[in-house]
Amino acid sequence: MHESEQTSAADQSGDSDPTSAMAQALQQASQRILAHATMGTASHGQLVPSAANARKQARDLSELKGLVRAMGVLHNLVCYAQQRDGVPTGLLEIAAGKGRWQVVGELIAEGDLPEDYQLPYLLVGEDEAVLVSLAENLGRTAMHAADIFDGMRGLAAQGRSVADIALVFSVSELTVRQRLKLANVAPRLFDLYRADSASYEQMAALAVSDDHAAQLAAWDSLSAWERQPQRLRRLLTQHCVALGQDRVARYVGLKAYQQAGGLVTRDLFSTQEQGYIEDVALLDRLAQARLDRVAARLHKEGWRWIDVRCRIDASALAGYGRVRTETLPPTPEQAARLAQLELRVAQLRDALDHAEASGADEGGAAVRELAAVELEQGQLRATLQQPDRADRALAGALVTIDDKGKACVLRGLIRPQDRPQMAAGLEGGVKAKERVRGPHSARLTATLTAQRTLALRAELVRQPEVALRVLAHHLLRQVFYAERGGRAVQLDVKPPQLPPDAEDGVAWECWQAQRTALAAILPENGTSAGLMAWLRRQPRSVIDDCIAFCTASSVDGVHQDERTPAAVADLVQAVGLDMRKWWQPTAQAYFAHVPKAHLLAVVAQATSPAAAVPLERMNKQAAAEAAARAMAESGWLPAVLGGTGVDGAAQALAENAEVDADE
Secondary structure (H helix, E strand, C coil): CCCCCCCCCCCCCCCCCHHHHHHHHHHHHHHHHHCCCEEEEEEHHHEEECCCCCCCCCCCCHHHHHHHHHHCCCCCEEEEEEEECCEEEEEEEEEECHHHHHHHHHHHHCCCCCCCCEEEEEECCHHHHHHHHHHHHCCCCCCCHHHHHHHHHHHHHCCCCHHHHHHHHCCCHHHHHHHHHHHCCCHHHHHHHHCCCCCHHHHHHHCCCCCHHHHHHHHHCCCHHHCCHHHHHHHHCCCCEECCCCHHHHHHCHHHHHHCCCCEEECCCCCCCCEEECCHHHHHHHHHHHHHHHHHCCHHHCCCCEEECCCCCHHHHCCCEECCEEECCCCHHHHHHHHHHHHHHHHHHHHHHHHHHHCCCCCHHHHHHHHHHHHHHHHHHHHCEEECHHHHHHCEEEEEECCCCCEEEEEEEECHHHHHHHHHHHHHCCCCCCCCCCCCCHHHHHHHHHHHHHHHHHHHHHCHHHHHHHHHHHHHHHHHCCCCCCCCECCCCCCCCCCHHHCCCHHHHHHHHHHHHHHHHCCCCCCHHHHHHHHHCCCHHHHHHHHHHHHHHCECCCCCCCCCCHHHHHHHHHHCCCHHHCCCCCCCCCHHHCCHHHHHHHHHHHCCHHHHCHHHHCCHHHHHHHHHHHCCCCCCCCHHHCCCCCCHHHHHHHHHCEECCCC
């Protein structure tokens, strides 16, 4: 065993590298010296470090210590006789091997080695010590990590336990399991790692599955620029669900799933040893059985239909309609009270604005009173709302699982197949009801839907097979159906202008990265002939990527009305878009642009009513920042992005959500 590790990355096969040439010269000189050196052994106390040792920088010796503990010192030290004023002292100074000597001393002190343990050494002259030390340390290439992993696999094949291997290398048992898992990756892919043509992170992603055929299929199905670790991992676990991220898994619980005979695959390279549930059908059956008990309690409420869906994504939920409401005329007493409240709200807001502009400390009393007045105002207006009778006759309840893994009931929904009947009822009326104003301004709605547009683009690039279907859908509508209704894709590929506020966040960064990656492989000759010649040389996967990106570039889902157009909703459903992966309600992106009463309602619903109480006493900016912190892990989305919301178009969902009392 050598004390030294890699100190030079020189290519020893090239004479043009001065470091390599120096290493070769030193090795040759060292061999001449060692030809007349003598071999011996000495105890730890007979050896002392030498100033001639070329390695000065301290390093981690824990792995070396484990090897010495298990195997002893297998490689000799290089020493010379110590002299004082020309007189030998009887001690030997270590020119190379100080690390081995140091860990032996520690092991003797800990009782793992006897005090008279003998260390092998080669004795050279003092004037030769520096040259020999340099020769041992310079130009040595450290073992590739792949070779270490292979070596551990060899030990395991010999019957060594994980604990024994961990002791030998002085590493944790988790590290050993990780390295054995990496060594078990498909040999062709592991050879790419050994040749530095694949990264450690890619190997870790592939190791989530033990199926070599699946690993190879995932690797070969992606182009070189697409082989990000997260995408490889997603391909290999697409038939599974993640324990910590899947709402149904949180609802059922790992214990109940395993008691029913379910298997769990562990990702050893996740920081929390993330697990993946393999039998999704079993998991869903367990969840469905529990939700059926919740649904049984709803029959007495008289809904036209009751559906139980343990899994329903935002795109499918967006396909449901909501029972509309109509506003009753207030009584004289209610009208008078509303006028008083409106006047008081205006007075309090003026006072707070003046105090903020002058820098005066208004105190929390005005803020608390304003919150109380706005709450009463909202409650009074809510009493004047009643469901539309025609809509109520079509409405039902959906029993599902919310983002927190709890059973919930969404009342007052109109099934997608009943929405035409709902629309016919609206058109048959004398006058369409005016849309209830939601909490989002037209500008904020445009910004939010622009974020969704960017996310749709990014998802289409990741799913070229879906992009081809979207393109075919668009072409068929024009050729065979005379382009009836709205559309989400413009074939002439004129990228729509997005609001400047949207050019920020995860979706924008991903879109720019995808554009940069594709631009890097395109030919410099962009003429029609040059581009066509390049395309003829490309495999189908590259052609698919180009079509997907260009199709995605034409997606336009920006609108200022909180109702999502049907064409956009269809596209959302086609790509399975989950906006929680792309957007979250931060202070600048959301809370600073909505009324404070809505901000408080969002925090109260998505976290807890108690969490919203401290925000009542803050000014708007402080409350927005506090709300963003409170909501950071909630996964909440406004209704315009496919969430439940708390107002406007999603009022019925928010007011009628019910958590299962058995949870």
